[in-house]
Amino acid sequence: MRVLVAEDEPKVASHLQQGLAEAGYAVDVAADGAEALWLATTHPYDAMVCDVMMPALDGVSVVRQLRRRQLTFPVIMLTARHGLEDRVAGLDAGADDYLAKPFSMIELLARLRAVLRRQRPEANDRMRVADLELDLIAHTVRRGDQTLSLTNREFALLELLMTASPKPVSKTAIIEHVWDQHFDSGTNVVNVYINYLRTKVDRDGLPPLIHTVRGVGFALRPPPATD
Incomplete structure (x- = not known):
């Protein structure tokens, strides 16, 4: 999953980027509201974490403009203000959740999972295709009785394939949702x-689940049923 962080305080932005990346998200960072609006309208994001008080354009205005442009990915607002009217303004602008500073990264990650679940009602914290199971909270993967050791990038790629299963996912979609804006499109990554992942x-000895769909991309599909 690819997340946009809009935060003008460098230390907070770095903390958010590191924490989200360690949780397996591809992360882009905007240092002000104008940059956040530009990135959000030029790249496909699965979610956004947006500070309220930012230069150039405040977070509430950013969210309001995104919703006017029919961009519906979930947004979690961050603020040092604790007043009810500030929370109401953000939610009325189209934000999905609100988190007051200082905050715990564990809580932010839980809220992020929650808004993503609401975006995809069929989703839950455990995904399963055949005997392959992915746990989003524990960040573990098992096939049968065997635990698989995956890097964060491999985990994110597998999550995307499992979310789409059995439909194929194009290389373009994989790049857009698993890698950040610094991805080198000239590579075969x-x-x-x-x-x-296949390895x-x-x-x-196990039936293959990951398939190449020529001219389209890749699909994760259960093996055909046998009589």
């Missing part, structure tokens, strides 16, 4: 990471 998920 998507194929490389698909191969990493771990489709081990010898």
